[in-house]
Amino acid sequence: MLSSAQMPGLFRVADRRAIVAQRRHTRVTIAQLSMLWVAVLAGVATQVTGNGSFGFVGVGAYIVLVTVRVYGRISHHEAIWYDNRQLAESLRSLVWRYAVGGAPFPVDRGEEADHEYSARVTQLLDDMTYAPVPEGPTDVQLITPEMRASRARSLDERRTAYGRERVLEQLQWYAARAKADGFRGARLDVLFLAASAAAVFFGLLQAFGVLGINLLGLFAVVAASFYTWQSQRRYGKQAATYAAAANQLTLVHTALGRAHTEQAWAELVDAAESGIAREHTSWRVARAQP
Structure with a gap:
């Protein structure tokens, strides 16, 4: 009923900007x-071969590392990613609430719902540090014809579309991500432990004079890299959050058929979107933590 192309241009701009910033x-x-x-x-390599030229390679690598680090700091890719992802998902939630007559935009509010919707979008933008810039005239349109057409449909039509295209789709997405991120987190933990064990093993060999090469430092860096990547991606925390969101949406999907009045329907949509919003907030808070 509502594809990305049928949503406000602001959503698409924020979504694209978030994807690009995340990749960078x-x-x-x-x-x-x-x-x-x-x-x-x-x-x-310098220790093994005795060739001091490898030292220049190491120095060059550190210079590049520091340069990339400084670039990452001044480019604010991480903050741009967080801000625009939060905006895109919050706006998607508002769009669905409006399009199916969920609270606070029940279908009986008429133009008042339009004003409330616009005010909430404005509030989202006011709370942003790195707001997206409109790329064309259609990007400033906050309510699309498809959103209005959806809102004009019967309760049964809106309930069916919302259950299939929003609740079920999100449920399946969260369940899949919970499983995938749980596996990735466990794999990184195993790799970290293996690298740490190797560091201890080679460190003991070096301490007892059996090995003259500093493999302890090498595997310590490998272990630190796995730890850093796990800290960046936060797979374990995300898996738990995604699983909780999937369970919440399962309950919502089961309850869809019990909303037989516009008031009950508006309250049910509000509960569903509030559950999804909690996952977005948890993601944002977890990402903001060091």
Whole structure:
């Protein structure tokens, strides 16, 4: 009933900006970790071969690492990603509330609902530091014809579309992400433990004079890289949050058929969107933590 192309242009601009900023932030993180690995490997190569030229490679890697780090700080990719993702998802929730007659925009409020919807979008933008810039005349349209057409449909039609295209779709997305992120988090934990065990093993060999190469430092950096990536992606926390959201939406999907009046329907949509909003808030808070 409401695809991304049928939503306000502001949503699409914020969504695209969030995707681009996330990709850039991820690339900056990967580049920093890669340069750290190159620097440590250059140090090991110097020990093994006795060739001091590898030292220049290590120095160059550290210079690139610092440069990328500074670029990441001044470009604000992470903050732009968070702000625009939060805006896109909050706006998507408002759009669905309006389009199906959910609170605070029940179908009997008429133009008053339009004014309330516009005020809430304005509030979202006021709370942003890195607000998206409209890219064309259609991007400033807050209520699309498709949203109005959806709002004009019968309660049964709105209930069916909302259950299939919003609740069920979100439920499946959260369930899939909970499973995937849980697996990724567990895999990174195993890799971290393996690298840490290797660091301890080679450190003991070096301490007892059995090994003259500093492999302890190498595997310590590898372990730190896995830990850093886990801290950046927060797979474990996200898996738990996504699972909770999926369970909440399962209850909502079960209750859809029990809303037989406009008032009951408006309250049910409000409960569903509030549950989704809690996941967005948890994601934003978790990302803001060091």
